[in-house]
Amino acid sequence: MKNTVLIALAILVIGIGGFFILSNVQDQRESAQETPAQQEGKEGAVSKEGAVSKVDGESIYKKTCVSCHGDQYQGGVGPSLKGVGSRLSDKEIEDIIQHGRGGMPAGLVSKEDAPGMAAWLKTLK
Incomplete structure (x- = not known):
């Protein structure tokens, strides 16, 4: 048995x-x-300079941002991130990511990943 x-x-x-x-x-x-266009959001974003970031913005977002900014970037506790690239510059987005703003705490994304995360956020429509 x-x-x-x-x-x-x-x-x-x-x-x-x-x-x-x-x-x-x-x-x-x-x-x-998957085609390169399908993989773009997973592997990183293309900055204005044409460099591809190694930051997986979607993964970072799901781990650290989704609870306040929503599962479709629509906002909630935090503001909507749809079209944030048309409202803020790369540097402004990067600064908010690193230092926080309003109720958003600083340091949710590492200093090394902040530029890539900002570039990824600029691609949200």
Whole structure:
């Protein structure tokens, strides 16, 4: 009886592990099939100078910003970020990211990632 439980548990663990491995492989295949335009928002944004940022703005946003600015950038506790690039300059956005503003605390994004995050935010429509 004890061996049967251990075998069943081992099969379950192997099955779950296999599921996660296969899921990751599928995600990688889908990512490889995306066009550069589809990947742009995931990998970084293009600044005015034409340099591609290595900052994954969407991931940073989901981790640190979504609770106040909304899941569609529509605002909530914080203001809407839709079209922020037409309202503020790159430097103004970067300054707010680094130093906060109003109820937004400073330091939510690292100093190194702030320029790339600002460039990504400029792309929001």
